[in-house]
Amino acid sequence: MIQQRETFLNNIAAALGREVNKTKKPERNWxxxxxxxxxxxxxxxxLVQLFKAQCVNIHTDYVETTAAxxxxxxxxxxxxxxxxxxxxxxxxxxxxYGLGVxxxxxxxxxxxxxxxxxxxxxxxxxxxxEKANVGITFSDITLAESATVVLFSNGGQGRSVSxxxxxxxxxxxxxxxxxxxxxxxxxxxxxxxxEEAVPPCINFISGPSNSADIEMNLVVGVHGPVKATYIIxxxx
Amino acid sequence: xxxxxxxxQFKDKVKENLQDxxxxxxxxxxxxxxxFRRLETAEELGNWEEWRSHGEEIRKxxxxxxxxxxxxxxxNVQKLGGHVHFAQTAEDxxxxxxxxxxxKEAKKIVKSKSMVTEEIGLNAVLEKAGCEVIETDLxxxxxxxxxxxxxxxxxxxxxxxxxxxxRKVFAEKINYTKSNxxxxxxxxxxxxxxxxxxxxxxxxxxxxxxxxxSGSISLVTNEGNARLATTVPKTQITVMGMERIxxxxxxxxxxxxxxxxxxxxxxxxxxxxxLSGPRREGDADGPEEFHLVxxxxxxxxxxxxxxxxxxxxxxxxxxxxxxxxxRHIGGHSYNSIYPGPIGAVLTPLLGGYDDFKExxxxxxxxxxxxxxxxxxxxxxxxxxxxxxxxxxxxxxxPISEGLMMKAFGIGAASNxxxxxxxxxxxxxxxxxxKDKEFISKGPGPLKEWTAIREFPTLKNERFRxxxxxxxxxxxx
Numbered sequence: 001m002i003q004q005r006e007t008f009l010n011n012i013a014a015a016l017g018r019e020v021n022k023t024k025k026p027e028r029n030w031x032x033x034x035x036x037x038x039x040x041x042x043x044x045x046x047l048v049q050l051f052k053a054q055c056v057n058i059h060t061d062y063v064e065t066t067a068a069x070x071x072x073x074x075x076x077x078x079x080x081x082x083x084x085x086x087x088x089x090x091x092x093x094x095x096x097y098g099l100g101v102x103x104x105x106x107x108x109x110x111x112x113x114x115x116x117x118x119x120x121x122x123x124x125x126x127x128x129x130e131k132a133n134v135g136i137t138f139s140d141i142t143l144a145e146s147a148t149v150v151l152f153s154n155g156g157q158g159r160s161v162s163x164x165x166x167x168x169x170x171x172x173x174x175x176x177x178x179x180x181x182x183x184x185x186x187x188x189x190x191x192x193x194x195e196e197a198v199p200p201c202i203n204f205i206s207g208p209s210n211s212a213d214i215e216m217n218l219v220v221g222v223h224g225p226v227k228a229t230y231i232i233x234x235x236x
Numbered sequence: 237x238x239x240x241x242x243x244x245q246f247k248d249k250v251k252e253n254l255q256d257x258x259x260x261x262x263x264x265x266x267x268x269x270x271x272f273r274r275l276e277t278a279e280e281l282g283n284w285e286e287w288r289s290h291g292e293e294i295r296k297x298x299x300x301x302x303x304x305x306x307x308x309x310x311x312n313v314q315k316l317g318g319h320v321h322f323a324q325t326a327e328d329x330x331x332x333x334x335x336x337x338x339x340k341e342a343k344k345i346v347k348s349k350s351m352v353t354e355e356i357g358l359n360a361v362l363e364k365a366g367c368e369v370i371e372t373d374l375x376x377x378x379x380x381x382x383x384x385x386x387x388x389x390x391x392x393x394x395x396x397x398x399x400x401x402x403r404k405v406f407a408e409k410i411n412y413t414k415s416n417x418x419x420x421x422x423x424x425x426x427x428x429x430x431x432x433x434x435x436x437x438x439x440x441x442x443x444x445x446x447x448x449x450s451g452s453i454s455l456v457t458n459e460g461n462a463r464l465a466t467t468v469p470k471t472q473i474t475v476m477g478m479e480r481i482x483x484x485x486x487x488x489x490x491x492x493x494x495x496x497x498x499x500x501x502x503x504x505x506x507x508x509x510x511l512s513g514p515r516r517e518g519d520a521d522g523p524e525e526f527h528l529v530x531x532x533x534x535x536x537x538x539x540x541x542x543x544x545x546x547x548x549x550x551x552x553x554x555x556x557x558x559x560x561x562x563r564h565i566g567g568h569s570y571n572s573i574y575p576g577p578i579g580a581v582l583t584p585l586l587g588g589y590d591d592f593k594e595x596x597x598x599x600x601x602x603x604x605x606x607x608x609x610x611x612x613x614x615x616x617x618x619x620x621x622x623x624x625x626x627x628x629x630x631x632x633x634p635i636s637e638g639l640m641m642k643a644f645g646i647g648a649a650s651n652x653x654x655x656x657x658x659x660x661x662x663x664x665x666x667x668x669x670k671d672k673e674f675i676s677k678g679p680g681p682l683k684e685w686t687a688i689r690e691f692p693t694l695k696n697e698r699f700r701x702x703x704x705x706x707x708x709x710x711x712x
Contacts (some may be wrong), residue, residue, distance in 0.1 A: 001319045002310050003332075008322035008532065009303040012478075015539035016300065026301040028483060032290035034283040035490060054503070117520070125520045126468060130434065146503035155518040159467045163460060181504065185489035189449065192485070198450045200316075200516055201466075204508035209460035212500075213375035213392060214418040215399050216266050222374060222422050223429065224460025224507070 039145055039179035047144040047177050048232065054147035058207030059220045061229040067236040071102050074169070077229050078134050081167045084112035087132035090119075090156025094138075097171070097236055117158045126160050135165035135225065139172040141187065142232075145180040146206050149230065153201040162205060168225035170205070172232045238326070238357040239587045241386040241571050246594035249569045259388075259396040259566050266395055270557040273501020274608070281497065291494045292612040294487045295548035298479070299539065305448040305481050306530065312451025316513025318526040326356035326533045333358060333440075333473055334365050336527055340471050342367060342437035346429075348455065348462035349373035350442025351390060351551060352477045352531055354573045355586070358440070370432050372461040374425055378402055381409045388567025390574065391499050391553040396566060429461070439465030439523065443476035444550075445491055446528075449484045452512040453528065456495060458505045466511055472523035474511075478530050479547045491550055494610040498552035534586045542621055546581050548611045553578075555605035555615055561598050570595060577605035577615045584622060593632045596622035 013020035042050065048064075055062040065073045078086065086107065094100055107114050115128040129135060137157070139149035149170040153159040162168055178184060181204065192198055209224030220226065253259065278284040298305060310320040323329035337345070345367050347353065359369045371380045375394035379385045382405045387393030394402070399416040406412035406421060410428050414420045441462055443453045453474050455462040466472050482488045488510075496502045515522035538547055556562050556576030567575035572583040572592065580595040596619045599605075605615040627633045648654055674690035695702075 002314055002322075003320070004322040004324070004328075005307070005310060005320070008324060008478075008530070009306060011324070011532070011536050012303045012306070012539060015536045016302070017540055021301070021304045022307040024304070026297065026304055026483075028297060028487075030290065030293060032286050032293060034286035034290055035493075038282065058506075119518050119520050122520050130430075143504070148504055153522075154516060158519075158521050159463070160521050163463050163467060181489045181493060182486075185485040189485040192450045198452070198512050200512050200514070200519065200522055202510040202512075203463070204504060204510075206502075206504045206506050209458065209506050211374045211422060211459045213373070213378070213394055214397075214402060214421055215262065216269060216392070216395075217399075217418040219419045219422040221419075222426055222459040222461070223372070223433075223464055 035180075035182040038182065042144070042179060044174070044177065047179060048174070051142070051144040051147050051177065051232070054145065055207075055230060058147055059210070059228075060147065060207040061227075063229060063231045064233075065231060066234045067097060070097050070171070070231065070233050071099055073231055074099065074136070074171070075102060075106075077169055077231065078112075081134050081169075081227065081229075083133065084114065085128065085132045086112060086114045086134045086136065087125075087129040087161050087165055088114065088116055088136045089138070089158065089161055090117045091138055093171075093173075097233065117156045117161065119155060125158055126164070129158070129160035129164040132165035134167050134169060135161040135163070136169045136171065137162050139170050139176050139230075141178060141184045142172050142176040143180050143184060143204070144177055147230070148181070148204050148206040150184050151203045151205060152199040153203065154199040157199075159201050159203070162203065163224050165225060167227045167229075168205075168208065169229045169231065172230055173235050174232060175235045177232075239355050239573055239583060240591055241568065241573065244571065246569065246571065246598070249571055250565045253566045253569045254564070256396070256566065258398050260564065262395055262398070263566050264563050266389075266392060267557045267563055270501060270553075271608075274498055274554055274557070277497040277501045277503060280503075281493070287490070287494060288610055288612055290490055291550075291610050292548065294482065294490060295550070295611045296545075298481060298483070299544060299547055302479065302481070302539070305483060306478065308448040309446050309451060309481060310528075310530075312448070313513060313526075313528050314451075316451050316526075318451070318513045318528055320528045320530065322530050322532075324532050326531070329356050329475065329529050329531050329533070330358055330361040332529060333475070333527075334361055336471070336473060337362060337365060337367060337438060340437060340525075342471070344432070344436045345369045345438045345440055346433055346436040346461075346465045346469065347371050347376075347440045348442070348457065348465045349376050349393070350440070350475060351573060352442055353440065353475050354387070355477075356475070356531060356533060358475070370429070370436070372429050372433070372465060373457075374422060374459055374461075377425055377429065378405060381405050386568060387573060388575065389553060389556060390551055390576075390578075396568065433464040433468050436465075436469045438471045438473060439469040440473045440475065441465055443474050443480055444495065445488055446476055446481040447483075447485060447488050447510070448481055450512055452510050454488065454492075454511070455507070455509045456492060456505050457507050457509070458500075458502075460507060463507055463509055466509070466523065467521050470523060471525045471527070472511075472514070473527045473529065475529045475531060478532050478535055480550075491611075495550050495552050498550075498554040498608070498610040538585050543581070543585055543618055545613050546578070546585065546615075546618060548613050549578055549582070550611060551578075552610060554608040554610060558604040558608045560600055560602065560604070565598070570598065577619065578613075581613075581615055581618045581622065589626060589630050589632055593626055593630070596620075596626065
């Protein structure tokens with residue numbers, strides 16, 4: 001439902017001194033385009049280095065590994081954070097990277113509680129994520145400049161997993177790395193133009209939550225996770 | 237709270253705040269830190285001037301085509317299953333939100349930081365309707381607990397408070413027993429607020445930028461509270477100033493890059509969240525119902541005038557962080573939720589000259605604000621325009637300025653008077669000189685200046701005499 005739009009827009013047009021325009025797309029003839037030349041000349045390896053260096057600034061641990069070692073690294077990090085319960089997305093990439101056995105067999109057998117997001121369970125997913133010690137997701141697009149993981153949340157990829165647990169781990173396939181937000185914005189905008197659905201929630205996440213509201217002192221860990229790790233992995 | 241914080245005169249507020257040593261120290265160190273971090277991240281980005289120019293052209297384009305983009309936005313929100321309410325006035329916006337709250341029989345509302353909801357005075361309306369309204373941004377939460385102390389900065393609202401004051405407030409209001417360590421304080425707020433998020437009926441947010449092409453709204457935050465407010469509660473209400481919109485994700489990205497650097501010197505904040513409509517089939521979190529309230533509240537009266545460029549503002553506070561006047565008098569002196577240079581321009585436009593005619597004078601016209609602005613709003617020129625309007629059209633110049641100008645006019649118009657006056661000046665000022673360099677307790681018009689800072693003494697030799705006697709002067 002849309003309410004009171006007519007008068008509102010007419011009022012704006014009147015202030016601008018012209019007829020209201022609701023149908024003719026304005027032309028955007030930008031004179032400046034600095035984003036086209038920002039970090040676009042870096043190689044994939046240079047992007048990894050840039051990403052790694054920025055992790056220090058955002059208080060995030062950085063781990064680089066191979067697809068074969070990923071399972072062991074992930075298990076290590078979870079232990080370092082004090083174990084389960086663990087909340088994860090429903091995501092076929094866990095199986096692609098050979099982590100299914102960890103989620104469904106090894107951890108449960110070791111007494112570590114795991115919840116793979118299950119839309120049949122409805123709001124119980126939120127409750128579980130809230131109790132979880134670790135949340136784990138993949139990164140859909142990764143920004144080197146700001147060390148940011150971009151998460152498309154819908155269906156099995158619940159928003160809560162990267163938000164409610166005490167700590168957060170993002171698994172980053174190397175191929176998802178792009179220079180900066182520019183490339184992610186272009187990719188999403190193209191989706192819109194192709195009239196593909198944009199997910200109801202897109203998060204650009206750069207490290208753990210933080211605040212400087214008390215005497216400008218940086219506190220890492222406020223409402224979201226208090227610690228974060230990025231595991232960057234060679235593609236499989 | 238509406239745009240005006242409280243009753244009381246500008247002069248009295250300034251006087252009161254000048255006595256607050258903690259606040260003045262906190263403000264100057266925060267300014268230095270934020271300014272430095274902005275410059276550092278701007279330089280790292282490279283081509284900063286190009287980025288600013290691009291930001292400016294995007295904001296100008298949006299204002300010129302605001303009707304089209306609001307039409308596109310609202311159509312797309314509706315397609316996604318959301319509701320859009322266009323509100324001409326604060327009262328209209330509040331009434332709509334109150335209706336939604338009543339229909340939902342909501343008792344508890346969590347809010348993430350939003351200047352526009354402060355501007356329209358939403359909290360008071362909802363509290364009167366019997367709701368518990370909880371601010372969840374750490375700074376805002378502290379202020380709310382402390383008997384609704386007003387914000388003093390648009391990005392760091394509790395800047396004027398020290399950690400011991402905060403510890404006391406927490407101890408009194410939320411059973412806090414630990415030290416005044418900021419991390420311990422923040423962790424306690426995390427625990428206390430977590431249970432509020434989980435039991436809230438409605439989440440209310442502001443909006444940094446809406447994206448017309450996809451019907452999205454966005455939230456740029458560090459703490460994660462805005463994410464919580466839009467993940468757990470069943471209903472989400474987002475309130476936006478009508479000008480806070482971009483055409484597509486591509487312009488969105490440019491403005492976010494400018495905003496995070498200019499506001500806090502970060503390449504990106506911890507969370508930049510883009511939300512498009514309510515949850516969809518198969519989603520287990522996110523709101524089931526989404527309402528977008530688009531607020532005019534005086535903005536359209538600025539469109540099409542010589543002040544239009546102030547609507548380019550993206551609320552980063554970079555101008556506040558460089559302002560020498562803000563540095564001395566702090567945020568509360570402005571008596572507006574929008575302090576500093578942007579506040580001195582915007583507040584009289586939204587709140588009227590009657591209450592805020594002094595604000596355009598709370599500036600040295602040094603232009604630091606204009607130089608800092610990431611979207612190139614000519615702030616000091618707009619302040620100057622305000623003064624012209626106040627003097628020429630409104631006849632509301634401060635009385636002291638009127639008298640001083642009159643006296644100067646008499647003195648300067650008569651050659652003998654001017655010559656005698658300037659010759660006498662050094663002698664007259666002698667009793668007020670602290671040493672040879674500065675005047676510390678001046679008389680008349682100098683009194684207010686020198687009450688808090690020093691004024692250089694007059695030289696023994698007048699400029700006219702120096703000019704006449706200098707080598708190569710006009711009367712060799």
